[in-house]
Amino acid sequence: MRLGLVIDLDVCVGCHACAIACKEWNASGTIGPLSDYQPYGAEPSGVWFNRIRHFEMDVYPNNKTVNFPMSCMHCEDADCVTVCPTGASYKRPEDGIVLIDQDKCMGCNYCSWACPYGARELDRSSGTMKKCTLCVDRIYDQELPVEERQPACVLTCPAHARMFGDFDDPDSAVSRTVRERSGYPLMPELNYNPTNQYLPSRRMPVIPVDTKPKGGLKASIKQFANKLVRR
Amino acid sequence: MHPAFSVIFFTVASGAGFGLFSLLFLADMFKLGGGFSQWQLVAGGLIAMGLVVFGLLASTFHLANPKNAWRAFSRFRTSWLSREGVFAVVFMPLALIYLASIMFDAPLWLRGTFGFLTAVLAWITVFSTGMIYACLKTIRQWNTPLVPANYLALGYASGSLLLLLGAVVAGLDTTPFIAMSALIISIAAVLKAIYYFWIRSPGLTPTINTATGLTRAKVKLLDTGHTHGTFLTQEFGFRIARQQAGLFKVIVFVVGFALPGLMLVWVFNQQGGQAAAIIAVVAGLAGAAVERWLFFAEARHVVNLYHGAQRC
Numbered sequence: 001m002r003l004g005l006v007i008d009l010d011v012c013v014g015c016h017a018c019a020i021a022c023k024e025w026n027a028s029g030t031i032g033p034l035s036d037y038q039p040y041g042a043e044p045s046g047v048w049f050n051r052i053r054h055f056e057m058d059v060y061p062n063n064k065t066v067n068f069p070m071s072c073m074h075c076e077d078a079d080c081v082t083v084c085p086t087g088a089s090y091k092r093p094e095d096g097i098v099l100i101d102q103d104k105c106m107g108c109n110y111c112s113w114a115c116p117y118g119a120r121e122l123d124r125s126s127g128t129m130k131k132c133t134l135c136v137d138r139i140y141d142q143e144l145p146v147e148e149r150q151p152a153c154v155l156t157c158p159a160h161a162r163m164f165g166d167f168d169d170p171d172s173a174v175s176r177t178v179r180e181r182s183g184y185p186l187m188p189e190l191n192y193n194p195t196n197q198y199l200p201s202r203r204m205p206v207i208p209v210d211t212k213p214k215g216g217l218k219a220s221i222k223q224f225a226n227k228l229v230r231r
Numbered sequence: 232m233h234p235a236f237s238v239i240f241f242t243v244a245s246g247a248g249f250g251l252f253s254l255l256f257l258a259d260m261f262k263l264g265g266g267f268s269q270w271q272l273v274a275g276g277l278i279a280m281g282l283v284v285f286g287l288l289a290s291t292f293h294l295a296n297p298k299n300a301w302r303a304f305s306r307f308r309t310s311w312l313s314r315e316g317v318f319a320v321v322f323m324p325l326a327l328i329y330l331a332s333i334m335f336d337a338p339l340w341l342r343g344t345f346g347f348l349t350a351v352l353a354w355i356t357v358f359s360t361g362m363i364y365a366c367l368k369t370i371r372q373w374n375t376p377l378v379p380a381n382y383l384a385l386g387y388a389s390g391s392l393l394l395l396l397g398a399v400v401a402g403l404d405t406t407p408f409i410a411m412s413a414l415i416i417s418i419a420a421v422l423k424a425i426y427y428f429w430i431r432s433p434g435l436t437p438t439i440n441t442a443t444g445l446t447r448a449k450v451k452l453l454d455t456g457h458t459h460g461t462f463l464t465q466e467f468g469f470r471i472a473r474q475q476a477g478l479f480k481v482i483v484f485v486v487g488f489a490l491p492g493l494m495l496v497w498v499f500n501q502q503g504g505q506a507a508a509i510i511a512v513v514a515g516l517a518g519a520a521v522e523r524w525l526f527f528a529e530a531r532h533v534v535n536l537y538h539g540a541q542r543c
Binding site: 016019043044045046047048051052053054055056057058059062065066068070079082083084085086087088103104105106107108109110112113114115116117118121122124126127128184185186187188189190191192198200 | 232293294295296297298299300302303304305306309310311312313316363366367368369370435437439441442443444445448449450451452453454455456457458459460461462463466467532533534537538
């Protein structure tokens with residue numbers, strides 16, 4: 001199994017609900033707490049496993065805002081695991097989830113240096129590195145109904161921009177979607193082979209916004225009349 | 232990258248210690264300048280080991296959870312950080328056996344064998360220190376073979392200056408020590424110059440386009456999504472102005488390489504005596520510390536592409 005996420009950049013509205021749901025679940029999860037520093041102060045900061053950035057693609061008038069949620073990519077060749085001197089970082093062979101053993105981590109920050117995606121954040125209160133667990137304490141929970149055995153971010157997304165599944169199964173929903181929508185990994189040139197995939201914008205016809213009538217006075221009167229009739 | 236002072240102190244001190252110990256072995260084997268006495272060799276060796284131990288202890292200060300530091304020896308097979316720790320620890324007993332064989336007049340083959348093993352291990356340890364940084368694909372300025380080469384050259388340069396000071400204090404013929412120091416400092420300066428030249432051009436690196444996968448148009452950051460700094464901005468957001476970096480490079484070359492070089496000439500001409508040798512050591516170490524600070528300050532992690540950088 002190779003579990004991971006698919007994030008649909010065409011659909012994501014940038015509401016940060018996934019980040020909030022992630023924080024809510026994981027603050028009391030196996031790796032919690034996710035410490036906040038000055039949450040109500042002048043310089044609020046803290047540990048988050050999921051962060052959403054907002055980019056602008058192209059220039060006016062062809063520009064488009066792209067909301068960009070990012071969490072751990074659970075890479076196939078995860079350098080964060082390779083460089084860890086204590087063995088606290090590990091990748092589970094059975095499902096490919098990259099985790100940190102909080103009892104072994106010495107907080108040297110080296111794994112965060114090795115991660116190009118900024119997925120790892122040091123919790124200054126516990127002195128250990130923390131990261132997305134793909135809600136490992138949720139997706140295998142037999143107490144939950146089957147449809148709820150998914151990461152908190154996926155369940156909460158109001159736009160259904162996130163999908164969770166097994167990339168090793170070519171017929172899984174995530175594999176099919178990535179195939180059909182030309183999903184891609186981030187920074188493939190670094191050869192980390194990230195599991196998470198991003199779906200680009202769909203090609204949609206441009207909706208004309210020019211409301212000025214063409215064809216002079218006659219067309220203007222016609223359009224005005226049409227509007228009147230419709231009312 | 233945020234320059235952590237404990238790491239700067241560690242790499243400079245342990246580099247100098249390992250350099251001093253290996254060169255001490257050479258001075259012992261070839262009886263440079265007439266040869267140090269037994270006690271002088273032992274004292275020099277202990278000072279070198281002291282620098283290494285001091286550096287290793289300082290390195291634990293940058294750990295957020297030092298109680299687990301002992302576990303750092305466990306991933307020897309994959310992690311350069313782990314390897315460095317293991318090699319540094321293996322170095323200690325070998326170095327002690329070498330010093331003991333000097334003190335108790337052990338047969339020359341025993342003394343030579345352990346001296347050689349210790350020197351090789353010192354080399355490997357400093358190489359591992361360099362590889363900690365050089366193996367990171369995320370930082371273009373570090374991901375080059377010049378990094379371990381620089382670490383080795385600077386460690387040995389500092390060590391050679393310390394050894395020269397020892398030779399001056401011991402009243403030996405300083406000429407071979409000056410020659411050795413001059414050669415190593417020149418190599419270190421040239422390697423550093425190549426490094427600074429090399430990292431100037433951006434090369435083939437990730438850009439904001441490959442980082443987002445939006446490769447068909449210009450991309451710019453609108454919003455980072457956080458109100459204040461995060462761990463990522465604190466750790467990787469540090470930036471140094473180009474002019475300031477240039478100034479620091481001048482300081483590295485003037486203080487770290489030119490001034491010790493000048494002092495070598497003074498010592499050679501019997502001017503200044505011990506003071507010149509001390510100035511050479513202090514300047515060499517200060518230059519190495521500035522170089523190390525700049526090494527961190529100039530490093531640009533690719534995660535900055537998600538915080539507004541167009542390329543790293």
